[in-house]
Amino acid sequence: MTARNPTDRPVDAIAIVGPTASGKTAAALALAEALQTHGGAEIISIDSALVYRGMDIGTAKPSREELAAVPHHLINTLDPLQSYSAAEFAKDATWLISDIRARGKTPLLVGGTMLYLKALLEGLNDMPAANTEVRQVIAQRAAQLGWPALHAELALVDPATAARLAPADSQRIGRALEIWTTTGRSLSSFHQSAKASAPDWHIPVISLEPTDRRWLHARIAQRFDQMMAQGFLDEVKLLKARGDLNPDLPAMRCVGYRQAWQGLDEGWNEAEICERGIFATRQLAKRQITWLRSMPQRYVVQADGQQLTATCVQTVAFNLLQD
Known part of the structure; x- marks a missing residue:
């Protein structure tokens, strides 16, 4: 797949988005590596769960090796007791984009929290504070x-x-x-x-979307099984043992954590926690796809194209950057 820059303006950043388990991290890391010969790239996470420390397994957080391979931002920045809004993300991402570009690199916005991306691209009005x-x-x-x-x-x-x-x-x-x-x-x-007062960004959106929903469902189930095998429940038990967290906090309402916390409280077995976690993750993916389809300007890359996915993302990105 190819794409061309429809304007004469340089690209401020490139967004790589998609439903959960669609392969965004792998595609972004491959693109970042390819961009090393073009000034380099840094990744800005668009993920409401990755900002939290101590929530590694259940968020499928990039590994230490992956985080070290390419500079990442907005990962492991908050304690689970804290909250983080779309408006705060837009402010942080705006500063990061300017800083990364000033150093001659390409900012890559990567993740699936669509409200964050919307806040960055379209802006948010000054809504009232919590009552x-x-x-x-x-x-x-x-x-x-x-x-x-x-x-x-x-x-x-x-x-x-x-x-x-x-x-x-x-x-x-x-x-x-x-x-x-x-x-x-x-x-x-x-x-x-x-x-009406949206920021004047030029940020093309590359969206990884499966042609076969069953492929995505299988990926979600496989990843949740892997998380369980890696000790996801132990991770949630450690969070519960802190004593200062509760299931109503935004961090603990993240998909997977919410089901695991409830399951541990109510005595579900691992199979039931896994089943409910997979179902909730599929529902999340469905909502993410609905958000993406409301963005007609996006460049769609077939997520279930296996090894071709990263190559397609690179092709689209390089065409956008060079035009």
């Missing part, structure tokens, strides 16, 4: 009615946001309802307003 009282009321109603019921309520006042959220996505459903309650405006309206 603890309203948030508590929403949480109490969710405890009585269930999050799917609140998801249905959200669909009435903000159908655009509800359409992209799973009925059990308590964190984002709660935030959207909180914004509606405190401002009378939908979360999607804030996002639409932000587009």
Whole structure:
């Protein structure tokens, strides 16, 4: 596959995105290696889980060797007790892109947290700060009615946001309802307003997408099995043993960790934890693909092209950089 730069402007960075388990890390590392003869590259992670220290196995974090091979940013920067927003990512990534380019290298934005990428490319409006009282009321109603019921309520006042959220996505459903309650405006309206003042980036998006969804499902299952074999449950037990973490923190709500934490609390066996973790990861991948398909400007590379995937990514990237 080839692609050409549709403008005369130089590329600010290249994004390599895709659903979980689609091969983004391997493709990015191969591209970074190929770019060593063109000034080099550095990787900026677009991943809401990789920012956390001590969460290595369940996030499929790049190995020490991979992290050492190419400079990486926004990995292992926070304690799981902390939170990290899309707005903070956009601010950090903006500075990193400028810094990497100033050193003559190509920034590679790599990951699958689509809200982070959206915040960087389109900007985010100045949404209201968290309202603890309203948030508590929403949480109490969710405890009585269930999050799917609140998801249905959200669909009435903000159908655009509800359409992209799973009925059990308590964190984002709660935030959207909180914004509606405190401002009378939908979360999607804030996002639409932000587009008018979007940053003037030229960041092409290369998207790794499978032609056969069964291939991706098999990859997800295989990777979760490998994580379990590598000691994922022991990793979660260590996090629980700290005593200062809880399952409602953003870090512990990451896919896989949420199911493992709940399973350990409720006495599930390993097979059930694995089954539920795989199901949740597949649901995440489905949402990621939906996000990607809403970006018509992306360059699609066949993720299930096996060894050809990295070559295709390199071809697209070099054409974009050289035009």
